[in-house]
Amino acid sequence: MKVKVNPLKLLATYMDGYDNLILLGRILAAVSALLAMVPYYEIWKILRLAIAGENLDTIPTIGWTAVGIMLGSMLMYVMALMCTHIGAFHIQAVMRTRLMEHILTLPLGVFDEEGSGKIRRVVNDSTAATETYVAHILPDKAVAAATPIGLAVLMLAFDWKIGLLSMVPIIIGFCFIAGMMGPKMQESMKYYQNAMEAISNEGVEYVRGIPVVKTFGQTVHSFKRFGAAIDDFTGWATNYTTKMTAPMVRFMTAINAVFVALIAGAYFWGRNGVSPELVLNMMYYIIITPLLTVAMTKLAYSGEQEMTVVDAIERVNHILDMEPLADAGTKAMPTNHDIAIHQVTYRYPNAKKNALSNLSLEIPEGAHVAFVGPSGGGKSTTAQLIARFFDVTEGSITIGGVDIRDIRESELMEQISFVFQDSRLLKRSIADNVRLAKPDASDEEVMEALKKAQCMDIIEKLPEGIHTQIGAKGTYLSGGEQQRITIARAFLKNAPIIILDEATAFADPDNEASVQRAFEELAKDKTVIMIAHRLSTVENSDCIYVLEQGTCVEAGTHEELMTAQGRYCSMYEEYQKSVQWKVGA
Ligand code: ADP
Numbered sequence: 001m002k003v004k005v006n007p008l009k010l011l012a013t014y015m016d017g018y019d020n021l022i023l024l025g026r027i028l029a030a031v032s033a034l035l036a037m038v039p040y041y042e043i044w045k046i047l048r049l050a051i052a053g054e055n056l057d058t059i060p061t062i063g064w065t066a067v068g069i070m071l072g073s074m075l076m077y078v079m080a081l082m083c084t085h086i087g088a089f090h091i092q093a094v095m096r097t098r099l100m101e102h103i104l105t106l107p108l109g110v111f112d113e114e115g116s117g118k119i120r121r122v123v124n125d126s127t128a129a130t131e132t133y134v135a136h137i138l139p140d141k142a143v144a145a146a147t148p149i150g151l152a153v154l155m156l157a158f159d160w161k162i163g164l165l166s167m168v169p170i171i172i173g174f175c176f177i178a179g180m181m182g183p184k185m186q187e188s189m190k191y192y193q194n195a196m197e198a199i200s201n202e203g204v205e206y207v208r209g210i211p212v213v214k215t216f217g218q219t220v221h222s223f224k225r226f227g228a229a230i231d232d233f234t235g236w237a238t239n240y241t242t243k244m245t246a247p248m249v250r251f252m253t254a255i256n257a258v259f260v261a262l263i264a265g266a267y268f269w270g271r272n273g274v275s276p277e278l279v280l281n282m283m284y285y286i287i288i289t290p291l292l293t294v295a296m297t298k299l300a301y302s303g304e305q306e307m308t309v310v311d312a313i314e315r316v317n318h319i320l321d322m323e324p325l326a327d328a329g330t331k332a333m334p335t336n337h338d339i340a341i342h343q344v345t346y347r348y349p350n351a352k353k354n355a356l357s358n359l360s361l362e363i364p365e366g367a368h369v370a371f372v373g374p375s376g377g378g379k380s381t382t383a384q385l386i387a388r389f390f391d392v393t394e395g396s397i398t399i400g401g402v403d404i405r406d407i408r409e410s411e412l413m414e415q416i417s418f419v420f421q422d423s424r425l426l427k428r429s430i431a432d433n434v435r436l437a438k439p440d441a442s443d444e445e446v447m448e449a450l451k452k453a454q455c456m457d458i459i460e461k462l463p464e465g466i467h468t469q470i471g472a473k474g475t476y477l478s479g480g481e482q483q484r485i486t487i488a489r490a491f492l493k494n495a496p497i498i499i500l501d502e503a504t505a506f507a508d509p510d511n512e513a514s515v516q517r518a519f520e521e522l523a524k525d526k527t528v529i530m531i532a533h534r535l536s537t538v539e540n541s542d543c544i545y546v547l548e549q550g551t552c553v554e555a556g557t558h559e560e561l562m563t564a565q566g567r568y569c570s571m572y573e574e575y576q577k578s579v580q581w582k583v584g585a
């Protein structure tokens with residue numbers, strides 16, 4: 001646990017000149033806390049006059065002075081909050097802008113790997129946590145630091161003996177919990193954080209697995225690791241609570257027992273007669289000591305928020321530390337669309353083995369090729385490397401003889417349309433969703449694309465046609481229908497290279513034929529790479545590449561590979577069997 005890290009140091013790079021304003025806010029907060037104690041002096045004066053029975057008519061004036069000072073203190077606190085809020089909003093804006101700018105430079109693959117949901121959470125939640133910290137926690141901490149100083153003055157200025165006596169229970173209280181603070185506490189907190197993280201990770205796995213659990217009639221108990229994580233946390237919490245019970249009870253008792261000390265003091269000092277001064281001071285201390293108790297309790301519970309914000313800033317920094325795509329500076333234009341992969345090796349960051357090793361293949365312009373092979377063979381990785389989701393670890397990929405690292409990113413994106421297995425639509429109108437591919441496209445162009453993508457039956461059943469909002473009430477599109485709309489997007493984009501990664505996998509039988517037809521239409525006159533597990537869809541490809549363990553083990557047309565009696569042939573026979581088996585059943 002990084003309790004030691006000072007969040008302000010971490011925030012320094014985002015301050016952008018607002019550090020002085022924030023400092024002013026903290027000082028104002030501290031002064032306001034000190035000012036809030038002055039009325040207690042006024043109370044002491046009132047008590048003195050009342051006990052002496054003199055100048056009683058000045059009491060209202062003193063009272064109003066106290067009220068005035070109190071209002072001044074509040075006003076000052078409001079000003080403090082204004083300063084820290086302005087600073088906090090600014091820091092948040094700087095963080096978000098920097099994150100967004102940086103995210104745009106990151107390789108597309110990052111969004112897959114880190115999960116765009118996770119990135120969104122950092123952009124939203126972590127920057128919000130920082131905002132709370134700077135706007136509220138920092139001034140509160142200044143108040144917490146100033147209060148003991150003001151209290152010490154209030155306690156010792158009038159009768160230092162009674163003042164010291166009131167502090168004895170507080171000191172005793174802190175002795176009780178002293179053993180719990182320090183390194184031991186930090187270790188416990190670290191355990192706590194890890195245990196919480198384990199529960200949340202396993203929880204996500206559990207929710208993901210619910211469909212499997214339900215269809216196989218299992219219960220939550222089949223999630224051994226989730227159970228273990230919960231048990232582990234329960235054990236820790238019980239143990240920790242038990243260990244903390246006695247010291248905390250002693251602590252709370254001691255700091256709430258200031259009155260006991262005061263009463264004992266009153267008996268002691270009043271044993272030979274009670275002077276008006278003793279009455280005055282006793283009354284005064286009885287009024288102010290609860291302040292001490294409240295301040296000390298707050299102190300004992302602080303610290304946790306610090307850890308939260310450090311964690312939040314580190315998440316932001318983690319994203320900012322990710323390497324953007326390297327920019328070679330030289331910008332070349334490919335003259336044709338031949339794709340060539342030269343001895344490419346790729347290893348995912350933090351992976352133990354290569355996803356691709358020494359892969360070479362060539363896809364001439366206009367060819368329709370297919371990648372097939374077992375799951376994990378490297379099909380998606382190869383396709384994504386061609387679209388430069390990541391940069392190759394070794395080797396190179398060229399389009400039209402130009403290394404894709406030398407092609408301007410926007411230019412490369414113009415060349416390639418990528419259709420994924422689960423392409424999500426945005427919560428906008430259908431027309432806007434299609435138009436993402438070409439923002440200035442007219443309604444007619446959008447319509448044309450939708451027509452080519454076999455979407456007309458979808459449009460016809462929607463209340464407002466192409467202007468229907470996706471996700472609005474009653475507009476439910478099936479996976480296959482959504483897929484056809486994303487194909488319309490690819491039509492509108494009209495890129496010369498098309499990559500389809502298991503794009504028909506989720507289509508329901510009703511949709512499959514239309515999706516298939518849409519793809520055939522889309523593929524006309526284009527260079528196409530198709531990844532498919534239904535081998536029937538790849539039979540007509542100009543070349544089929546069998547990828548296994550990151551290398552190409554076979555290549556050729558369907559006929560060639562069938563006569564060769566190799567990997568593809570046995571895969572195909574397996575596939576035929578499974579299809580027939582389904583039909584037979
Ligand atoms: P395919 O598409 O043929 O099923 P992939 O290209 O997805 O295979 O995966 C190839 C290899 O790379 C597999 O061993 C897989 O575990 C690994 N891999 C895929 N994506 C990632 C990732 N984001 N991080 C680490 N390893 C990955």
Ligand code: MG
Nearest residue numbers: 376379380381
């Ligand atoms: Mg894949």
